[in-house]
Amino acid sequence: MEKKYYSTIGLEIHAELKTNTKMFCACENNPDERKPNVNICPVCMAHPGALPVLNKKAIENVIKVGLALDGEIADFSEFDRKNYFYPDIPKGYQISQYRCPIVSGGHLADFDITRVHLEEDTATNKHDRGDYSLIDFNRAGVPLMELVTEPHTFQNSDDAAKITVKFAKELQLILWYLGVSEANMEKGEMRVEANISISTDFKKLGTKVEVKNLNSFRSVERAIKYEIDRMIELQEKRKGDQIVQETRGWDENKQKTFSQRKKESSEDYRYFPEPDLPKLKLHEAFDLEKIKQELPELPEAKRARYKKDFEIKEEDIEIYVNDPDLGVRFSAIAKILTNKEKIKIASNYIVSDFLGLKKNNPTIQLPSAKNFAELVNLFSENSISSRVAKDILAMIVVKDESPEKIATEQNLLQNYDEDAFKIFAQKIIDANPKVVADYKGGKVTALMSLVGQIMKETKGSANPTLAKDILINMLK
Numbered sequence: 001m002e003k004k005y006y007s008t009i010g011l012e013i014h015a016e017l018k019t020n021t022k023m024f025c026a027c028e029n030n031p032d033e034r035k036p037n038v039n040i041c042p043v044c045m046a047h048p049g050a051l052p053v054l055n056k057k058a059i060e061n062v063i064k065v066g067l068a069l070d071g072e073i074a075d076f077s078e079f080d081r082k083n084y085f086y087p088d089i090p091k092g093y094q095i096s097q098y099r100c101p102i103v104s105g106g107h108l109a110d111f112d113i114t115r116v117h118l119e120e121d122t123a124t125n126k127h128d129r130g131d132y133s134l135i136d137f138n139r140a141g142v143p144l145m146e147l148v149t150e151p152h153t154f155q156n157s158d159d160a161a162k163i164t165v166k167f168a169k170e171l172q173l174i175l176w177y178l179g180v181s182e183a184n185m186e187k188g189e190m191r192v193e194a195n196i197s198i199s200t201d202f203k204k205l206g207t208k209v210e211v212k213n214l215n216s217f218r219s220v221e222r223a224i225k226y227e228i229d230r231m232i233e234l235q236e237k238r239k240g241d242q243i244v245q246e247t248r249g250w251d252e253n254k255q256k257t258f259s260q261r262k263k264e265s266s267e268d269y270r271y272f273p274e275p276d277l278p279k280l281k282l283h284e285a286f287d288l289e290k291i292k293q294e295l296p297e298l299p300e301a302k303r304a305r306y307k308k309d310f311e312i313k314e315e316d317i318e319i320y321v322n323d324p325d326l327g328v329r330f331s332a333i334a335k336i337l338t339n340k341e342k343i344k345i346a347s348n349y350i351v352s353d354f355l356g357l358k359k360n361n362p363t364i365q366l367p368s369a370k371n372f373a374e375l376v377n378l379f380s381e382n383s384i385s386s387r388v389a390k391d392i393l394a395m396i397v398v399k400d401e402s403p404e405k406i407a408t409e410q411n412l413l414q415n416y417d418e419d420a421f422k423i424f425a426q427k428i429i430d431a432n433p434k435v436v437a438d439y440k441g442g443k444v445t446a447l448m449s450l451v452g453q454i455m456k457e458t459k460g461s462a463n464p465t466l467a468k469d470i471l472i473n474m475l476k
Contacts, residue, residue, distance in 0.1 A: 003200050003235075003236075004200065005198045005199065005200060005228075005231075005232050005235070006153050006154065006155065006198065006199055006200070006201075006202050007153070007154050007156070007157055007160045007196065007197070007198050007224075007228045008151045008152065008153045008154070008196070008197045008198070008199070008205055008206070009151065009152055009154065009160050009164055009194055009195065009196055009224065010148070010149055010150065010151040010152070010194070010195040010208075011111065011147075011148070011149040011164065011167065011168070011192065011193070011194055011195070012146060012147070012148050012149075012192075012193040012194075012195070012210075013146070013147045013168065013171060013190065013191070013192050013193070014121075014144055014145065014146050014190070014191045014193075015144070015145045015147070015171075015175055015180075015181045015183050015189065015190045015191075016029075016031065016121060016139075016142050016143070016144055016145075016181060016182075016183075016188075016189045016190070017029075017058050017061045017062075017142075017143040017144070017145055017180055017181050018061070018179065018180055018181050018182060019055055019057045019058050019061070019143055020057070021055060022039075022044055022055070022120070022141040022142055022143065023052075023054075023055050023058055023095070023118070023119075023120045023121075023141055023142065023143040023144070024043055024044070024052030024053060024054065024055065024095065024120060024141055024277075025041050025043035025044050025052065025053065025141060026041070027039045027040060027041050027043075027044055027141065029142050029143070030138070031139075031142075031182070031184075031187055031189055033138050036126075036134075036136035036137075036138060037136055037137050037138060038138065039138045040137045040138065040140070043141070044090065044120075044137065044140050044141035045090050045137060045140070046090040046091035046092075051276050052095065052274075052276055052277055054277060054278070054280075055143055056285075058118060058143035059102065059118060059280070059282075059285075059286075060286060060291070061143075061145070061178070061180035061181075062102045062103060062116055062117070062118050062145050062180075063102060063103070063282070063286060063288070063291060064178045064180055064291060064295065065103065065116055065145065065147075065174070065175070065178065065180060066102060066103030066106065066116055067288070067291060067292045067295060068174050068177075068178060068295060068298055069103070069106030069107065069108055069113055069116070069174075070105075070106050070107060071103040071104060071105045071106030071113055071116060072103065072104045072105050072106075073102065073103060073282055073283070073288055074100060074101065074102055074103070074104065074282055075281065075282060075283045076100060076279065076280065076281060076282075077097065077100045077101065077102050077279075077280040077282055078097070078099075078100045078273055078274070078277070078279045078280060079095050079096065079097055079118075079273070079274040079277045080095075080096055080097055080098040080099065080271045080272060080273055080274055081093045081094075081095060081096075081271065081272055081273075081274050082094045082095075082096040082098070082119075082269045082271055083269055083270045083271075084268075084269060086122070087123075087125065087133075087135055088122040088123040088124065088125050088135055088140070089122055089123075090123065090137065090140055094119060094120060094122070095119060095120050095274055095277070096117065096118075096119035096120070096146075096271075097117035097118060097119060098117075098266070098269075098271040099271070101115040101116060101117035102116060102117055102118055102282065103115060103116035103117070108167060108170055108171060108174070109163070109166055109167040109170050110152060110163050110166070110167065111149040111150065111152050111167050112149065112150040112152075113147065113148070113149055113150070114148040114149060114150050115147075115148050116145060116146070116147045116148075117145075117146055117148075118143065118144070118145060118146075119144050119146060120140070120141045120142065120143065120144060121139050121140065121141065121142040121143070121144040122139065122140060123135050123136060123137040123138075123139055123140040124136045124138070124139050124188075145180075145181070147171065149167075151195070151197075151205065153202060157224065157225045157228040157229060158225070160224055160225075160228060161220070161221040161222075161224040161225045162221065164194065164220060164221070164224055165217050165220050165221045168190075168192050168217060168220055169217060170299065170300075171183075172185075172190060173299045173321065173322065174298060174299065175190070176324070177296050177297075177298055177299060177324065178295070178296065179296075185215050185216050185217070186215065186216065188215060191212075191213050191214065191215060192213075192214040192215075192220050193210055193211065193212045193213065193214065194210070194211050194214065194220070194223065194224055194227075195208050195209070195210050196208070196209050196210075196211060196224060196227050196228060196231070197209070197231075197243075198228060198231045198232060198235070198243075206231075206243065207243040207244070207245050208245055209227060209231070209243065209244075209245065209246055209247075209248055210246075210247045210248065211223050211224070211227055211247075211248050211249070211250055211257055212247055212248070212249060212250075212260070213249065213250075214250055219250055219252060222250075222255060223250040223257060226255065226256055226257055227248070227257050230256075230257065231243050244259075244262075245262070246259055246260070246261065246262055247259075247260045247261050247262075248260055299321050302317075302320070302321050302327065303317055303318075303321055306320060306321075306327075309334075310334055310340065310343050310344070310347070311340055311343075311344065312343065312344055312347045313347070315351075316347045316348075316350075316351050319351055319355075326350070326366070329366050329369065330346070330347065330350055332369035333346050333350075333369045333372050333373050333376075334346065335369070336369055336370065336373035337373050337376060337377070339380075341380070342376050342377070342380050345376050345379065345380060346372065346373070346376045349372075349375070349376065349389070349390075349393060350366065353390055353393055354366055354393065354397060357393070357394060357397055358397075364397040364398060365397065365400075366397065367396040367397060367400040368400055371396055371400055371401065371402060371403060372396075374402060374403050374404055375389060375392060375393060375396070375403040378403055378404060378407065382414060382463065383404075383407070383413055383414055384403075384407055384412060384413060384414055385414060385455070385463070385464060387455065388407065388412045388414075389403075391412075392406050392407065392412070414463045418466070418470065421466060421467060421470050422470060422474065424454065424457070425450075425454065425467065425470050425471055425474055426474070428450055428453050428454055428457070429450070429471075429474065429475070432449075432450060432453070435449050435450060436450075436475065439475060440475065447468065447471060447472070447475075448468075450471055451464055451467050451468050451471065454467045454471075455467070
């Protein structure tokens, strides 16, 4: 009988915080700086005698994240020294938090949160020089939030990968909504590390491997699936626990993980309280209730509100949640329309037509809520056809004008004059004897060809239902 393996994932996610200055000094926090080693000073370069000073804004940002995740904000917190020796650590230790994190507990998506704490980022190693490396210290000392989850067990590698990515994406959204981090994975502003283990017993954990610094959602998904499959293969081939507790990296080119080093334990870091920084009484230093009240509407709350108030498709809701600016504009249009059926039509035009146009021309913008609502009303009231509505939309995303004015000036309002229609329809019938013969011979779809020609000749101003009815009567 084939063994069933369960996979357990625990996440450590780092996000650089959006502040004007670094965590412990007045150097600029600028992730877009191109010149190396310009945003540095004696503090972040660990010169003798230089002392760190806390960045209050960074602490407030972590508190916001904790409140958004429904975590507990510590009354007492402090910083610790995490001792390890890498070239990108100027001091030979990192100022971090160990025993007293700012946030404990919380929940997001399918994961329970263990803690959220604050530390300083490392410098950046540059390995593009062939036989030697250089170090850029601009990033050293940038405020870095670390979120650690409880381990979560999955039935298979597909679920493990997909649900982990879902969690990481939702966290990124929350960081955006709170305005505390750009969380751009391509720039390294958000890095995902996954602690992975497998077991044949759902209640037991296997040997843990950490895959570090995954810098895209695709890499997260593929690395987790690869590593779980690698572990299972090791177990099956060697018929025993041959998995080594270690840190592994992800090779994007080879699409596989590789061994980096033996995994350290907390004892290896020799944590002790940072003597150069004060202890923190967070409940006194911050008005937690005020911060909580000022939190913006978060993604999950927005999903629920859009579903209840607008009854639009879930796929549409996700687009507005992931693009808050577009969501704001849609809400303004919905406020004018009020009618739920019209709101659904508006959403369909935004998601299908506007975003389709924007793919080919990224510079276009959604027109004003007034003009977009006017366009939807014209279509809903059968004043213009669907084809004309799409054509006018393509005009007003370039030049924001009144759709009714455009339709009137270009003679695009739907024509309901039956006598004029009959004259026009007879010309189409006379010009298309074969199509008429096909229709009379039982090919019902041929009629739509005639309707289409009428719509084309009238630039969409003809009412298609009326045109179809008149043609049917004339061809009896």
